Amino acid sequence: MEKIKKYSRVIYILWLRQIKRYYRSKARMIGSLAQPVLFLVALGFGFGPIYQQAGGGNYIQFIAPGIIAMSIIFSAMFAGIEVIYDKQFGFLKETLVAPIPRWSIMLGRTLGGATVAMFQGLLVFVISLFIGFRVENIFIAPLAIIFMILVAILFTAFGTAIASKMDDMQAFPLIINFLIMPLFFLSGALFPLDDLPKGIQIVTNINPLSYGVDGIRGFLTGQSHFMFHTDFLVLIIFATITTAIGTYLFSKVEV
Amino acid sequence: MNIIEVKNLVKKFGDFTAVDDISFNVKEGEIFAFLGPNGAGKTTTIKMLTTISQPTSGKLLINGFDPVKESSEARNSFGIIFQDHSLDDELTAFENLEFHGVLYNVPKKIRRERIEELLKLVELFDRKNDLVKEFSGGMKRRLEIARGLLHHPKIIFLDEPTLGLDPQTRNHLWNYIKDMNQKEKITVFFSTHYMEEADRMADLIAVIDHGKIISRGTPEDLKTETQTDNLEDAFLKLTGKKIRQENVSGLDNMRNMQRLWRR
Numbered sequence: 001m002e003k004i005k006k007y008s009r010v011i012y013i014l015w016l017r018q019i020k021r022y023y024r025s026k027a028r029m030i031g032s033l034a035q036p037v038l039f040l041v042a043l044g045f046g047f048g049p050i051y052q053q054a055g056g057g058n059y060i061q062f063i064a065p066g067i068i069a070m071s072i073i074f075s076a077m078f079a080g081i082e083v084i085y086d087k088q089f090g091f092l093k094e095t096l097v098a099p100i101p102r103w104s105i106m107l108g109r110t111l112g113g114a115t116v117a118m119f120q121g122l123l124v125f126v127i128s129l130f131i132g133f134r135v136e137n138i139f140i141a142p143l144a145i146i147f148m149i150l151v152a153i154l155f156t157a158f159g160t161a162i163a164s165k166m167d168d169m170q171a172f173p174l175i176i177n178f179l180i181m182p183l184f185f186l187s188g189a190l191f192p193l194d195d196l197p198k199g200i201q202i203v204t205n206i207n208p209l210s211y212g213v214d215g216i217r218g219f220l221t222g223q224s225h226f227m228f229h230t231d232f233l234v235l236i237i238f239a240t241i242t243t244a245i246g247t248y249l250f251s252k253v254e255v
Numbered sequence: 256m257n258i259i260e261v262k263n264l265v266k267k268f269g270d271f272t273a274v275d276d277i278s279f280n281v282k283e284g285e286i287f288a289f290l291g292p293n294g295a296g297k298t299t300t301i302k303m304l305t306t307i308s309q310p311t312s313g314k315l316l317i318n319g320f321d322p323v324k325e326s327s328e329a330r331n332s333f334g335i336i337f338q339d340h341s342l343d344d345e346l347t348a349f350e351n352l353e354f355h356g357v358l359y360n361v362p363k364k365i366r367r368e369r370i371e372e373l374l375k376l377v378e379l380f381d382r383k384n385d386l387v388k389e390f391s392g393g394m395k396r397r398l399e400i401a402r403g404l405l406h407h408p409k410i411i412f413l414d415e416p417t418l419g420l421d422p423q424t425r426n427h428l429w430n431y432i433k434d435m436n437q438k439e440k441i442t443v444f445f446s447t448h449y450m451e452e453a454d455r456m457a458d459l460i461a462v463i464d465h466g467k468i469i470s471r472g473t474p475e476d477l478k479t480e481t482q483t484d485n486l487e488d489a490f491l492k493l494t495g496k497k498i499r500q501e502n503v504s505g506l507d508n509m510r511n512m513q514r515l516w517r518r
Binding site: 006009010013017020021024025086089090091093094095096097098099100101254255 | 305306307308309327328330331333335337339340341342343344345346350353354355357358359360386402
């Protein structure tokens, strides 16, 4: 019991550190909103008429949940860079020599990064309301947050796992971009997953982000491709596996 | 009782042997100085003792625990002040200490009392709510020292703790450490380039060079052995007058750059 209390305090203080750092860096907050907003406006209004003509309905309605997911995955994956940052500026040593298990450090960091990522997603959601996005049912919509959290945890753990194996702060963004782009473009964030060519369909079906986008979109707008419990289960499983792998890799970090 | 036991310790980086088959013990309550020129293997040894690096071979015991197999128990036994920067610049001085106190499970009441006491000791109390990135190099160093002393472990490792500090702060710091050592029987393991510190503080000294321990004993023993009348001369006689090259990794370079910018 005493141990559980101790570990939760440790996880909490690591989480709090991440939140404070985010809160103090307004440039980061605003900077990471620019890209999602650009996508939302350019693609949303650009493809809107064609999408409408093709019988898909309002494209902003369709794309906004996808862009929310995009802002989450970007922010979550890039949270990993803080591990490299802490390695290079020495702070990681301070946490690594403390008498606490490495998994609690990993968990605190992941939850902190995921909270920040989810908050970015919420900001994009609020912005999307200003450009015409409407939620289907105001009582069901908050459930989308569950999927936002799961996506955030999954990809924060993923980013942290990669960062645990790297020392190079310049190479990290390149690798992350290389991973994020296919995950994002082949997730159903930008186009419906119905009636796709076989090859693309297989890829979208094994992409965990597809299920995240689908869950968020389902609860916000009522349109969905998979079943909710499928979305939920797939995300839970992926999030657990990546967190476990991340914890393992993080526990092997040497400074 | 030996609180630190090192037997046939070896650390290799590729072909380079940084620590070459060293053995020594430190008794509980002792103040032990680990001296050597740059690149002799001091920091590498301290890293292995403090669980952040794994030995290539050899046996280590910290407070009876193996830092490789029982890392959590071993970590519970010591505190460390690192040679290089290890603060979070985006947090305030107080937050850095609070963070440390929580990680080391120092109860809230004691934590707050000690934070105040230590911030006053290093004369940063009136800056406690300022972000560390606004601090000068010397202030950061003082804060790191305060942080290292926040939890009272059984052993404290100090890797060149007084580098870049003025004589006043050094004097304060050593008095505090001596006090901790006497009142709470905390074992002190430190490295330094200031020989008069080692002479004044250390019960025992080990001199390491090229990864090997070349001499050990009390400060008096070393002076007798080399027939010199101060430790600085004894040290130079033991290790020679040639200036050493240090092998550094990319990560170290990066840290040095950071130090140049900040200090």
